[in-house]
Amino acid sequence: xxxxxxxxxxxxxxxxxxYEINKLSSEGRFSHFIEASYxxxxxxxxxxxxxxxVSWREExxxxxxxxxxxxxxxxxxxxxxxxxxxxxxxxxxxxxxLFICLYSQAIEASxxxxxxxxxxxxxxxxLQKLSEKEECCDHPGSNFAIGYGKAINQAAxxxxxxxxxxxxxxxxxxxxHIKISD
Amino acid sequence: xxxxxxxxxxxxxxxxxxYEINKLSSEGRFSHFIEASYxxxxxxxxxxxxxxxVSWREExxxxxxxxxxxxxxxxxxxxxxxxxxxxxxxxxxxxxxLFICLYSQAIEASxxxxxxxxxxxxxxxxLQKLSEKEECCDHPGSNFAIGYGKAINQAAxxxxxxxxxxxxxxxxxxxxHIKISD
DNA sequence: GTTCACATGTAACAGGTTACATGATTGG
DNA sequence: CCAATCATGTAACCTGTTACATGTGAAC
Numbered sequence: 001x002x003x004x005x006x007x008x009x010x011x012x013x014x015x016x017x018x019y020e021i022n023k024l025s026s027e028g029r030f031s032h033f034i035e036a037s038y039x040x041x042x043x044x045x046x047x048x049x050x051x052x053x054v055s056w057r058e059e060x061x062x063x064x065x066x067x068x069x070x071x072x073x074x075x076x077x078x079x080x081x082x083x084x085x086x087x088x089x090x091x092x093x094x095x096x097x098l099f100i101c102l103y104s105q106a107i108e109a110s111x112x113x114x115x116x117x118x119x120x121x122x123x124x125x126x127l128q129k130l131s132e133k134e135e136c137c138d139h140p141g142s143n144f145a146i147g148y149g150k151a152i153n154q155a156a157x158x159x160x161x162x163x164x165x166x167x168x169x170x171x172x173x174x175x176x177h178i179k180i181s182d
Numbered sequence: 183x184x185x186x187x188x189x190x191x192x193x194x195x196x197x198x199x200x201y202e203i204n205k206l207s208s209e210g211r212f213s214h215f216i217e218a219s220y221x222x223x224x225x226x227x228x229x230x231x232x233x234x235x236v237s238w239r240e241e242x243x244x245x246x247x248x249x250x251x252x253x254x255x256x257x258x259x260x261x262x263x264x265x266x267x268x269x270x271x272x273x274x275x276x277x278x279x280l281f282i283c284l285y286s287q288a289i290e291a292s293x294x295x296x297x298x299x300x301x302x303x304x305x306x307x308x309l310q311k312l313s314e315k316e317e318c319c320d321h322p323g324s325n326f327a328i329g330y331g332k333a334i335n336q337a338a339x340x341x342x343x344x345x346x347x348x349x350x351x352x353x354x355x356x357x358x359h360i361k362i363s364d
Numbered sequence: 365g366t367t368c369a370c371a372t373g374t375a376a377c378a379g380g381t382t383a384c385a386t387g388a389t390t391g392g
Numbered sequence: 393c394c395a396a397t398c399a400t401g402t403a404a405c406c407t408g409t410t411a412c413a414t415g416t417g418a419a420c
Contacts, residue, residue, distance in 0.1 A: 001278045002407075009281060012288075019371050030284075033277040040408050042373055065371045065416050081288050088278035088297065090304075095215040096183045096270035098330060099191060102212075102323040106194075106263050115270065122272075141284040144348045148280060148341055155337030159330050166326045184379075201399050222380055224401055247388050247399045370416080378409075388398080 001089070003036045003044040008080045011054055011072035018042050018068070029133055029142045032126070032149040045070055053079055104167040116164050123157040183271065185218045185226040190262045193236055193254040200224050200250070211315055211324045214308070214331040227252055235261055286349040298346050305339040 010021050010030070018041050025036045036044075048054040053076035056068045072080070097119055104112055130150045134143060192203050192212070200223050207218045218226075230236040235258035238250045254262070279301055286294055312332045316325060 001276060001281055005281075009284065012285070017371075018373085019369095030281075033275055033280045035274075035276075037409060038373080039375095039410070046373095062417095064369095067371065080285075084282050084285050084289055085293055088282050091279055092217075092274065092276040093215055093334075094183060094217070094274040097273055098215045098327045099183055099187075099212075100266050100270050101326050101330075102191065102321075103194070103262075103266050104323045104326075107266055111267055139284075140348050140351070141286050144283050144286075144345060145280045147345060147348075148283075148338065151337045151341040152275075152334045155333045156330065159333040163326060163329060166322050166329075169322070199399075200401090201397095219381060220401080221382070221403095228401095246397095249399065366420090368417105368419080370418100372414085374412080376409105376411085379407090381404105381406075383402105383404085385402080386400085390395100390397080392393105392395085 001034060003040040004048055005080065005083055006030070006034055006036055007041065007044050007048060007070075008053060008072060008076055008083075011070055012077065012080055015069050015071045017070065018045055021045075029137060029146065032130065033145065048076065052076075101167060109168070112167060116160060116167070120157060120160055123153050123160070127153050127157070183216060185222040186230055187262065187265055188212070188216055188218055189223065189226050189230060189252075190235060190254060190258055190265075193252055194259065194262055197251050197253045199252065200227055203227075203252075211319060211328065214312065215327065230258065234258075283349060291350070294349060298342060298349070302339060302342055305335050305342070309335050309339070 006025060007021055010016055010024050016024070018038065021041050022036065022038055024030055025034055025041075045054065045056075049056060049070075052073060054070045054072055056070045059067050059069045061067075097115070100107070100115065127150060130146050130153065134146050134150075137143065137146075188207060189203055192198055192206050198206070200220065203223050204218065204220055206212055207216055207223075227236065227238075231238060231252075234255060236252045236254055238252045241249050241251050243249075279297070282289070282297065309332060312328050312335065316328050316332075319325065319328070
């Protein structure tokens with residue numbers, strides 16, 4: 001998923017500025033499975049304009065800077081729909097968290113504990129945010145995606161709570177061992 | 183998570199060649215939350231050698247090409263352990279699949295159906311592979327990571343099976359609509 | 365008067381991937 | 393003899409991030 005398709009996808013739903021596209025991708029209903037930053041969004045919009053897939057107009061609201069509001073063109077819509085009909089790339093899941101878990105034996109118990117607590121908290125926050133998004137949106141596609149996000153986050157949360165002892169137990173036995181050798 | 187840390191992490195467990203590191207990261211117990219390709223692994227190993235974090239020896243088995251077997255050095259171990267004690271970056275989840283789901287209304291019903299079937303199949307395969315890895319490995323950290331992978335994949339699978347109608351229903355109503363207007 | 369939210373944009377850099385180049389040995 | 397597996401490595405490319413540069417108006 002490249003940034004150009006993301007822009008097209010957001011503009012498919014509503015006219016937006018680059019600034020708003022960034023917000024939607026980092027906080028909105030796209031945020032749990034996609035990301036983009038200004039440095040890629042603005043050049044993408046320029047390119048899409050050149051290719052005739054989007055157009056823009058200037059808008060001036062008093063008390064606010066001039067904004068460039070982008071709209072998707074008919075051509076843009078058909079390009080997006082075409083893209084949508086291709087094979088989706090495999091989902092990407094990268095987790096430094098799990099990488100660190102592999103080495104739980106090499107990490108200080110307090111640090112491991114802190115990391116697990118932090119991860120649990122983060123998952124709870126994410127679940128909370130997803131629930132909020134769910135409430136204010138009755139678009140089926142979005143609700144499916146939000147529900148999916150909730151499902152996997154909930155599963156991760158439950159799993160960690162249930163199984164953190166797998167990692168922590170190692171340290172208990174180490175502590176016992178130290179006690180014995182003392 | 184950069185490729186250098188990944189190499190260090192794999193070598194922490196066992197001496198390996200670049201070729202084997204690739205296999206472990208794309209098929210082994212690291213594969214469900216990390217990825218790297220030759221083009222990044224070999225340069226990373228060169229750099230790590232320069233920095234004294236790994237060393238290598240040549241090994242010749244008859245009937246096989248000469249291989250460069252890398253080992254982690256003491257310095258490499260402490261650098262890795264230090265890295266492990268930092269704050270892990272947020273997990274990354276990118277899903278072209280969910281992106282496409284947002285636009286289910288704009289997609290042909292047969293294509294959507296096929297995509298969902300394919301995704302279900304893929305999740306089942308991944309779960310199968312994770313179970314196989316689980317059986318041949320009794321390292322707690324790895325089992326925790328594998329269990330985590332299974333938990334979220336299972337949740338995703340269950341969710342799609344239960345909720346695919348959210349997306350597909352749209353098409354049913356469209357079909358009805360067409361019938362009526364016919 | 366300073367911080368926050370709005371707003372646009374670029375340039376240097378980082379971090380990777382893909383494709384290429386090369387070559388041995390085994391098994392069907 | 394051809395495909396697959398083992399094995400190493402480079403170069404061109406792509407894609408995106410970070411940091412920078414700039415500016416307005418509102419709220420505190």
